[in-house]
Amino acid sequence: MIRKFALAAALTVVAGAASAQDCTAITVEDAFDLDESQINVLYDCLQEKMATGYAKEGDEIGTNYRSWAPTASRPAVAGPHGNRLLNTYANDVAAEQYLKFEEEGVEMPVGSILAKESITVSIKKKAARPGPLFIMTKVGLDEAPDTAGWLYAGLQPNGKVMKVKQSFCHDCHAGWEDQDFLGYPVEEVRLGQ
Numbered sequence: 001m002i003r004k005f006a007l008a009a010a011l012t013v014v015a016g017a018a019s020a021q022d023c024t025a026i027t028v029e030d031a032f033d034l035d036e037s038q039i040n041v042l043y044d045c046l047q048e049k050m051a052t053g054y055a056k057e058g059d060e061i062g063t064n065y066r067s068w069a070p071t072a073s074r075p076a077v078a079g080p081h082g083n084r085l086l087n088t089y090a091n092d093v094a095a096e097q098y099l100k101f102e103e104e105g106v107e108m109p110v111g112s113i114l115a116k117e118s119i120t121v122s123i124k125k126k127a128a129r130p131g132p133l134f135i136m137t138k139v140g141l142d143e144a145p146d147t148a149g150w151l152y153a154g155l156q157p158n159g160k161v162m163k164v165k166q167s168f169c170h171d172c173h174a175g176w177e178d179q180d181f182l183g184y185p186v187e188e189v190r191l192g193q
């Protein structure tokens, strides 16, 4: 038993070293076919690069979101957001309510921020790479009357601010009015309170 374990560990180390360059390679034909272990490998491989990239231009959210509450056990594909792998963090103001994943009568407090990392999965190039950090900030109805009090934003993987059309984001998020316009991570990865 002990020998077998040692061998397995040695093989893992070798495999890890050999695949340092191509740890973002994918073999599936469809992003939905990535299994949990493949996703964990991709995330392990990319997460430092992602966090460093989002922080590169000194954006406050891009620099700090990693110290916020994680809301999922790992990134997952929901479909919208370009079939990317998505992983959301909630700031202090948002975390308590968000992590209940309530479906009715939700009203997030003003000051809530959700920042969602994304990994772009290119089936054509057979590789994954960092995607944008998608951001929603609850600013209240006075400041954002057309989008139910939410401000939508994004950072590119290099930390530069993305141009975001509020109506483009909100038209889709409007489908979750009872959840204060939040889509929530797919159920199997949600972290409870």
Ligand code: HEC
Pocket (backbone or CB within 6 Å): 076, 077, 078, 080, 081, 086, 087, 088, 114, 115, 116, 134, 135, 136, 152, 153, 154, 164, 165, 168, 169, 170, 172, 173, 181, 182, 183, 184, 185, 186
């Ligand atoms: C076609 C539908 C669609 C569009 C367009 C869309 N989203 Fe989303 N968004 C979703 C879904 C579905 C989720 C929840 C899935 C997940 O996070 O795994 C989500 C989740 C989010 C979250 C995490 C908070 C939450 O809702 O639980 C943020 C932040 C976010 N989107 C920002 C944006 C921004 C910024 C834009 C515009 C650039 C945008 N979204 C456009 C469907 C959409």
